[in-house]
Every structure is written in C-alpha cells, then in structure tokens.
Amino acid sequence: MKAIPDCMFHSRELACKKPYGAVKAGETVEFSVYPRRERGIQYVTLWVEEDGGQPEAFPMRWYGLAGARDRYSTSFTPDHAGLYWYYFTVDGSDGPVYAMRGYGGRCEILDTLGDKYQLTVYDPAYRPPSWFGEGITYNIFPDRFCRDRMPVQPEGEGVAPRVLHENWDDIPVYQPDGNGEILNNDFFGGTLRGVIEKLDYLESLHVRTIYFNPIFQAYSNHRYDTGDYKRVDPLLGSEEDFQTLCVEAAARGMRVVLDGVFNHTGYDSRYFNGRGRYDSVGAHQSQESPYYRWFDFQQWPDQYGSWWGIYTLPQVREMDESYLDYIIDNEDSVIRRWLRLGASGWRLDVADELPDAFIRRLNAAAKQEKPDALIIGEVWEDASNKIAYSERRRYFQGGELDSVMNYPLRDAILAFLNGGTAEHFAETMECIRENYPRDVFYNLMNVIGTHDTARALTILGVSEEEWHMDRDGRAHYALPPDRLESAQRRLRLAAVIQFTMPGSPTIYYGDEAGRQGFEDPFNRRTYPWGAEDRALLGFYRKLCALRADSDTLARGGLRFLRCEGALLQYERETEHSRLLILVNRGHHAVRTHARAVYAVDMLDGAEFDRADSRGIHVTVPPETAYILRCFGTP
Template sequence: MFKTLALCAALLSLAPAARAAECKPAPLGDAVLYLRGNLNNWAAQNGQTFEYRCDAYYLNLEAKGPQAFKIADEDWTPRLTFGGGAQGQPERGAAGNLTRDFHGKHTLRLSLATDGSARLAVGPQTFKPTPARPLTDRAALTTHFDSRNDEFKTPFGAQPAGSEISFSIGNDVPGLKRATLVIERRRMSGNQEQLDYEPLARIDMTPHSRGLGVGFSARYRFAEVGIYGYWFELETAEGRYALQNNTDAIYWTREKGSMGPATVERLPADARRIRRYRQTIHAPDFQVPDWARDVVYYYVFPERFRNGDKSNDPRPGGGRLQDRYQDHDVERHARWNEKPFKPAGPGQKGDGSDAVYNNDFFGGDLAGLIDKLDYIRSLGVNAIYMTPIFRAPSNHKYDTADYKQIDPAFGTNDDFARLCAEAAKRGIRVIPDTSLNHVGADSPYFNRFGNYPSGGAFDGGKINPASPYYGWFKFKPDEKDPDKQYQGWVGVSDLPEIDKASPSFRAYAYRDEDSVTRLWLDRGASGWRMDVAPWVPDDFWREWRQVVKATKPDALTIAETWFDASKYFLGDMFDSTMNYIFRNAVLDYAAGKSGRTMAANLELMREAYPPQAFSALMNLLSTHDQPRALHHLGEDRDLALAKQRLRLAVFFQMTYPGAPAIYYGDEVGLGGGEDPFNRAPYPWADEGGQPDAALLADFKRLTRLRHDQPMLRHGRLGPPLHVDDHVVVLARQDGDRWAITATNNSPQARTVKFALPMPAERLLDALGGPAVAVQDGEVLLTVSPLFGRVLLTP
C-alpha cells in the first residue's frame, strides 16, 4: 500500500497543472533550458529541451544508467545554469553536476520557488509535450535550397576572401511573393561561450520564372576573412518564414545543422533561434604543409608507452624532483601491465592507491620511444604526436613546470634531439604538445608548494608581487582561501591560468629568440599541437603562427578543438585540429548507428573547412581524454565483435581524407574507459602483456593500403554516392583517376546499387577481390559485414 501511495504522489508531482487559473508565467521568461550532459556531449540539443507548462519545466527523457548533467541554456548563462547543489538538487551556478540513475522512459520536472531555489523531480513518463503547430503554407513548404547543389549555390564550400557567391532558391507552386538573402558575420570566442551573429547585409533577391512556381537569386561578394552566416527570409500571402539550416546535431558543436538541403519554419520572434548556414572565407594565401595530407600519426602518451631507461623512473621517497608530486609522494607501479590507479572519490571505494590523482608512474620515457622507432615505422606511421614531455610533476605533464626542459623522468633535452634525429632517419616527424594557457601550481613560475627556489608568483601559497612571473597571472588578494586567490583553468587549482595578454608571457612563449615556440622547432620538432586552443585569444594565435612559420616554414600547427573548428582555418591561426567530430561520427557508425548521421557530420566539415585544412585533419578514433575506441565499441560486452567493429572504423579512417591517428596500443587491442584507464601501458609481450597479433596485422594492412594508393590521400572527396543506415559509399577523384570506397556497419553483408559520377566499364578491387562490373553507369556492389571495399578505375 505504501508503495502505491508513493507512486501516486510521484505521478502527481510530475503532472502539469490542469486548470488555467493555476498557471503562472514562466519564471525565466523566454529562456529555453536544455538537459546537457554525458548522454549528449554536453550540447544543447532539441531532443533534450525543457517545455514550460503552468508551474514547472518538463522534459521527457529516455536514458539508461547513471548520467551526469546540468540544466542550462545554450549560452551557459550563469543565472540560467543549474548544477548539482545540496542534497543533489539543482542550484544556480553550482560547479558540480547533477547525477541521476535512469531506467528507460522518464519525465523530469524542474520547479523554481519564489526565493530562486530549484527542485528536480524524476519519475515515470507522464508529460505530454505541446504538439508543434503544423505548417500548411504550400508556397513556403515547397521552397528549396541546397548548399551543396550547384543549382542553388556556387561555388561550393569554403572560399578565399574576395569571392563572389551566387545563391538561388525556388519553389514548385505559386505564392512566394518576396525573398531576402540575409548575410551575417559570426562572432565566437572561447569554448563556444560567446556565439552570436551581427547583421551585415539584407539583399532583395531577384525573381525569375520556375515552372509553376518562382525562383529568386542573388549574389554577394565576401570581401573579408571570417565565418559568415546566411539564411533566407520568405514572404507569402500567409506570413513570413525562415529558409534555414536543418536540425542535425553536430558532435560537440553548439550550432545545429549539417548544411545541405534547407528546412523552412515560421520566422521566429527571436533571431537567435534561426539556424544559419555557415560560410568560411579564408585568406587567399592560406597554405598547409604539403606533407600533412600524407601523414599517419602514432599518438603517444609517453609515460605509458615504453620504459627504456629505468634509472630515471620516479620512485617514492627518493630525493629527486621527479620523486615528488606537489606536497605528496609519487606512486610507483610494481608491474608494467597493472591498471592505472584511480583514487577513491567522495563516497566511492578506491583501488588501494593513495587519494591523489595523476601521481602514479610506470616509467615510460623518450629512451623507450627511441628503442621502438622501428616498431612504430613498421605500422606505416610517419609522424609521432606526443602529449607533453616538458618538466611537470604529474604523469600527464599538462601542469608544466619548465617549458624549456624535458622532464627528468623522460630524459634530457639531448634525448629529445636524438629522438628527432633517429625518427628522421626512418622518415618520421615528431610533433610535441604543450599548453600556453596554464602552467602547474608546482612550478618555478608559480611555486605554490615551495619545491623551487623563491621567486614564483605564488611562493609557498602567498602572492608574490616581486616575482618576474607575477604579471603572468591575475590574482584576487582579498580572497581568504588560497584556492580562490587565482584563477585555475576551468576551476582546477592545480593549473593556474595564464593571462595571455601579458607581454612578458608572450615574449617567453613565442616572441623571444629563445622562446618556447622557437626553441623546440630548432631542436628538431616538425610542428606543434597546442592544448585547449579555444581558451587562448585569437590574436595570440595569429602572432604565434607567424613566429612558427618564420622559424620553420613547413612546420604543422594543430589545435586541440572538439567542435566545428572553421574559425581556426582562415589562414591566420592553425593548419589542422584534433578531429573529435570525426571520432564520434565514425565510432558511432562502427558501433551500429545510422550511416546517415555519420555522413551528415562529415559532410559539414567537407563544406565548412578549406580543402587544404580538410586534407590535413588529425582524424582520431581514440585519445587520452576519451574512452578508447575498443571500449566505445563494446569490449566489455563482446570483445571479438568490438575488435571487428574497430577494424571497420580503422578501414574508414584509412580511406578518408585527412591524417589518421593511431593511439598507442589500439593496434594490438588495448582498451580502457574513462581517464585514467584510457592511459593504460602498452601491453608489450616482454613485459607480460598479450598484444593481439592478428589485429596488428590488420592495422598494418590498412596503413599499407593508404600509402599504396595516393588517391586515398590526395583524391578530392565528392558528395556521397549512397548513404543508408548501414552502407556509405564515397567517391574520390584525382585528375582522370577515381576511387570508390564503401563501408558496411551491419553484421550481415549488404548489397546496394548506385550511379557512378564518371564513365567506366569495370572497377578494380584494391584489396585483391574480384573486379566489379559497371552496367549503364551503375554498380551493384556487395559489401562484407563490418568492413569495406576500395574500388579503383583501371
């Protein structure tokens, strides 16, 4: 009986008010709230939008398992962001997350009291959302635009400054009275926190006859470098409408829409609700090093790859700098193939290690990398990207203690030069990583723990205005708590954030002749991967790029960005980025999600990125910041199936434009979930590991395919020839030669028919299978389960 009463109470607490007299105005006005968390990559997506009804904000959600999330608007506006507060209830501005354990379909009810406090109730699904008001205006509904179709827009994709672009729209029935092309300039800073569009031009489009309907056209010359938005305002006898981008969610990206065919909706009262098409206009002289499109990266977390010199290993109780972590001892793993330690969090059971994060060491170093260069080369790799190797107390080294010295646990500056020289002998380039956004609290620059001679900006936990580094940071001396007397990056006190406007820091970072940027290029680096690029101002990167290219003209610059990186590819900041959109799109496809979703995300980049940057993207499957590919693909449920799905993902990676990146150990079946388990040591056989030799052979076969077929590296990618839930067929062209790639994420073979974009009588199979006949310009192709095919013109 008590369970029945409790269930009734829960249902009543979630049911919207029935009588109009009980309804109250929305306490947050016109603000739109979203559930933003692990289940949607923290994006504001239409499928997780709360609806206000009478007395509260409601959301129907289907999810399983524990989820961490916040409730917030698109802008993460502080007064509209609800994190985890007391007793797990929402609290405005709270830094922590809300957590709930879901078991299927639920209704979430967020209520706000007059004192500003909030309460979140979760129960069975009972809420009935207000149905969308149907759109019946035929003149509006039949108006068409497709940004990837020459009939509607030309030329295609990103263009150099000074380009004139033609736009056309058209419909199939009478009634479209007027059309306006709206051009706006996008402003975006930081990690998408600021995102808005400023009006630039409204162009009355010229009407022309189009069958039973009418077409409209206009031209616009984009004179200046930048990211622009455009859309079309329509007017019919029944009202005004926005012809705009679609509603596709792009991984990690705040703006919705994958471009291509347009959608039409009633013109919203708030222009921020319009989904703009994006137009990239880059510098006419934007060049990316020619070698970038031919790269296959080996992506290394050095502490976990190979221990080549045991004498420099961090050891508890030792007297050397590498034997201490801030004001704690380090931890040393007894065996190479142990799991990384994960300390106990609040209310959690730990693994027996101490309570400190990032202080456990296996002993990997530069000597180990040098020892294994022949192995790395045997993979078909020709570039090594390493996470930071400069002096720092942690195992990840993003808490820099000395930008100009190799960490003593990794070796010496001479070891770095030797690594670059030995790699070069094998045709391998070396690209280091660093953060110019923050340093370590345990560093000569800051010196919070007093492990260095006095002179840090926060010596022994006290602000030191006499420090030569004082101007690198912003302090709040009125705060009592030392953790609050300075800004830690994203609130992490171990990582004091640098004031990037500081002239002294800019000189040290890149302006001086012996600056950090110049020094390591001179010592043999082939470029830089720059950590947390969105947190560093654009003008910093513009100056920095000029120094990089002046020091080594063919150096490659790679940004760490997770979202649509168009703004970094204008010719004045970066050449490439870590392509997280690719990672999520391809892994989800390999895991069984629709090929249409993958194609939409990838097509956005083909259209938005300049071709020279698109061909140089670091195309990832695993990283040290996300669960490994094998984990994402279900290693804990069916390891053999997960490995086959990984083969499919690698096949796609090796046959797609850009630079594939192999995260160390993926090639031999190394798995692992969230940090720190995605940073497990490479399972060397001589250390007791069990590398998967068959999987390794498949990786080598696919990298060889990429190197053997220049078309897969240099061929221009066109629009997909076929896309369905399982099979994706793409075409590449280089002069009069073509390659057709097809993948199938189904456990069963699939046969598809598609038209070729070129004349041919037959196609050759690059992996040694039988030739494929062409009949009347069409191909009937069978694709093996969980794999793919590469077909070439003779």
C-alpha cells in the first residue's frame, strides 16, 4: 500500500503520480490528490496542456478516505511525445483554489494560477546508447594533454604560422597583442600519438570514453574555429593517427567521442576564407562561392552574423541544404566520415544554438552509420525545458540528444562544497531526475571541470578577493599550502559525489593530478606529467576502480535520505546491492545512521556494526566522505 503524502499532492510520490517522472507516449499516468476533509470539497479537476496549447480538463472522481484526507483520482494518456504542463483546481466550501507546483514537488495552494508541474513525454521506441553512462569518461584538450615530439611549424593548405612553446610547462599566452586581440595561436604541440602513448594511463583510470575537444584543422589552439572539418589539424597528427588511436583505444575497451562545432566555422577556414589562406573560393571572397549561402551576410563581405559577435567565428545557416549535405547527409559527410574512421559519437558544441531539426537529422544520420552512436549536447541548464532565442527546445522526446553535459550537477556540487546546503543539492538533482527520461538521466556527462570553467581545485580554494585579481596575478597564481590542502579535501568530496551519481563521471584532463587555474586560458594548461599530485591521483584511481566495478553505481536506483546542512546522504541500490553515500562538507563531525546490520567503507575499509533497531550509527568526520556497502536490514 502506498504511503499517504503529508500534503494534497506531491509529484514525486507514487501515491500521487504514477509512474514517476518522465513517461512514454501512450503510457497512462495516474494522478491522485488528497485534500483535507474539512475543506468541504465539491469537486477536483486536473488540467493538462501541451506546451503552447490550451489546458484540457480531466474531472477527478472521489475514491474514498485516506486518513484525515479524501482521495480524488483520474488518469491522462499522452498519445505523442512532447512537453506537457499540469495543475489542479479544487472547488470547496471556501471557493475555488489552485494546486500549483511548489518547492520539492509539493503542491502550493494559491488563489490564482502559479507555476505548473512539468510532464516530459518521450518516444518509447527511442533508446539512447547505454555504454556511455555506464562508464568513465576522460576529457582531453588535444593541444595540452601529451606530445610525442617537439612541435614544428606545420605545413599544408590553409595552415597559418603558429607560436610554438618548447617548454611544456609554460603559461599560455594570455595578454592581447598590439591590436588588442588575444589570438589564441600559441600551441604546446599535443598530438594524437601522444594520446596513444598514454592509453595505458587512461586504462589505469578505467576510462571507457575519451572525449576530445576539437581535433580538426583550425587557426586557434582551442580549435573551435574550424578551418577544415575533414582534416585532422596537422600539428596533432594525421587521419591515420586518428584511426590508429581508435583501434588502440577499442582494444582496451575504450570509445572515442569527437567535438562537433556546427553553429559556426572559422574566419580563417576553407569555407569562409577570410584571410585567403585556402585554395578554395570562400564566402568572404566571392558571392559565387559554393559556401556563400552557408553564412548570414548583412552586407557582403564584412558584415555577417557571428557567434556572440566574435568576428573570427562566422555563424552558419544550419538548415541550408548544401550545408546539411556537407555536414550530415552526404555519404562522405563530416558526421558519417569520422564515425566510419573510428569515432563512436559526437558532442555538439552550443547545442542550444542549433535548430532542433538539424539535431534530429544529425542524430538519424549518425545512427544510420552506427546504430549505437552517441550524440551529446552542450546545454548548461535543465535541458528538458530549455528556452533559447524565445523558442522551446525539444531534446529528449526521441531522436534528438542522447545526453547532455550535466552542468546543473557541477554547479550543485561546487555550491554545496563552498557552503551551500545539502537540501539545495538534493532538490537540484531531483528536479533533473523528475524532468529527464530515465535513460537520459543515467546517460549524462557528469562534469566538474571543462575547458569553459575554472579548474575545480581553484574554485574550491580561492578567496573571494582573489577572484578579482588582474590577469597577471591570475596567470601566476597557485593556492597557498593551507588552502591547497583544504581544496584537495573538498575535491575528493566532489569526486565522490560525481562518481556515485547516475551518469558518466567525466574527468577534465589534469584535474585528477591537481592542476589549478582560473578561466581560459589558465584552465587549459598542460597536463603535469612527472609533477602530478600523487596522493590525489591515487584517490582518483581508487574511485575509478570502485566505479568501474560497481553495477550498483552504473545502473542502480537513487534515493536521497537525510540531506541537512553540511550532510549529504543518499543511497544507490539494485536488487542485489545497496550503497550508502555520506558526505560531510562541514568542519564538525556529524552523527547519522545507516539502514543496515553491517557496512564497510569502500574507500578505506572501515567497518561498522549494528548499533540498535534503526541500524548502524555512523559518525562522519569533518570534510569526509564514506561509500558504505550495506548488508542486511534491521
């Protein structure tokens, strides 16, 4: 028998809404509300509206008593995928009121319309590939991970002269040039062969997916200004090197995911050719160019749409048929070609700036080439209800995105460890879990650091005043010993949360080795080979081994338990195993209990025996995390 909720409606309680969270098209959703009997209820109505549509009324029938409450129920069966919104009206002796979405899934009784509940409906035939979320991902910024040789000026069509660092430990160029521009044209010479040499290292971390930031020929070291989508940047290596990397990685059980930048190209590219370095006739050179229609010229050749107004990143018209043919549809399209050469999927840069139709077409082409190909989107917010450029995005209804970067998790982890509450962390994750299809929620790219964010270790140790240092100060900054030690403890806690939540824990290269740094380019310094923080790296190895060997962490259910202030307590459970995660970010020990007869900490082997009828009493020391394997039920 379902427990009676302590409020009229709670969207996360099966007694009120079944099934939990997002539902399949054609699946019946059962709704029940429990108003207090003294309200003198006359009738209750469920209102459901498809996003952008008109609400439809579903009268609710009285189904008897539930303690001091009445139970009213009805059902709704969505016949197609989409985003829906719902709420309730209650007519009683005091007149009509609205039951709207409140905090934590509980309803809020209002006299007027308020926030509506969300219902995500998805295509039951669509299945994201599960291999990604079940394994560990390692994110490589190609120029800065490893080089197998000293860099030399590359040659070939379209290749611009580059500033080359001989010293691997240099600080990246961060000051503007004489024209006031930061050109990002200094390179350290990381190579694909260098990555191949470090595959044993990645295997020691039990990595199953290598996610590369862009590898294609470009002017800039970040390579988000693509120069040629069909050529590996010559400083990185060759197409043959890429194929070898994919083969060698596959032999170790790893897959490769590439970064696709399809919202814009480079000013210095085969397609735009703003500097005339390519043999092709680019859109900037002639209106007769085969690429002219790709770009949004307000006044040719120098006034055109560009990403965030940055002239070196001219935006493309993604739905232009010749562009679609080149990127997606053609037998030798960019998407198909690199999948055939060994890649297993694509991460889509600025996915919320790509049309939904473009993403669906890309996903379909990728699945035609490889049925288990993965399409991940860069979305920083709740992707289930994202609005971009005044348009509701539709990412999870079936055939769009298989996953997104889980920035809400990153933000919640860092906020919690920097003084936020466990309640807020749990609520953030529960909102995502309720709104995302389960297969997507278990397939998320769980990041703590990326090339777009300051290093986690720096965020967890820097003072408020230090955030306001000038660029010279930020370039040479390192945490002082006392705050470094504290930040290292917090980073361990962050990693425990990251590795024990559903989805793929994703390591930004060097985070596991203690790399520090503020924003770009300081967060993109080279991997510190030979100067790693051995203790931190050892902790990551242990955590990676635990995650790789745990079906419970890969597929098990999630349930938040005691989440109060500095203590975060949640459970991962399958039919055969139960793990209790305890994280105390505070400066004082916290005493709690575990529903078990016996438990052992998977991190350091500490054992806990049954204390009373409630289970085991556990005292969690300050800035400490336990991953308890629980046995028996009291």
